[in-house]
Amino acid sequence: MQTVLVAIDGSPLGDRALAYALDLYPDAAITVLHVVDPVEAVYLAEAKGPSEGRSYVEAAREHGAELCDRAEAVAADRGIAVDTAVETGNPAREILRFIDANDVDAVVMGSHGRSGLSRVFLGSVAETVLRRSPVPVTVVR
Template identity: 45%
Template sequence: MEEHFLIPVDDSEPAIDALDHAVKNYPDASITALHVVDPSEFSSAASIEGAATYADMIESYEGKAEELLEEMSERAAERGVSIETDYVVGKVARSIVDYVDEHDIDHVVIGSHGRSGATRVLLGSVAESVTRRAQVPVTVIR
């Protein structure tokens, strides 16, 4: 039976490294790249920008998620591997663990840290939280 790998992705180098690791080491597996759109990001931005509605922010972030996932799909295709992509809206670590449970994922490959800057400390905790809570093996890529 073919294994199903989940690769949570954002626009960070560790996420790209995680995708590259999975594509290189598990080319015959079913691979899904998942991006989580975190509502705390766009609710803060909406209140700062004022003019944008919550719905507009969701639409904008979903568009960015689709672009990112297309880039990841193209990156895998350049290496001769076809992957599935998906995005969900929610808290990052919880959404990843829920996705694992709901989609028969066998293994997670995740970057050690996400985006840079102020959110880096928080996103570093995503890999830790997924590792602790997921009911499947998790490989953390540094």
């Protein structure tokens, strides 16, 4: 593998996906990507209260940058340098767009393991990426 994309969302499964990629592809060029879903950002922000003069999406992008900084630190502790990116949009679409735009060879991401009605109503980013990706996708659970 030459270029590996690790999609993170701030969950423990996203952290496991990063650790898996760092273990499996220590010599690859790894990019850690966090996608801010603007719809989710609004719902989360409404639950948390005012965002101190920033838009909901700006606050969510700052949080995404913090997640990427944390991922960089985890990789650095293993002696591995990673690139990071924060994008805004539908997570599955943005991951797929990033794959195409950056000549990614493989993707590693976590899955929340939803099934049944919750998957039908909420959708599954991992499932969509897995089905539509032009490159191999490893889903960590």
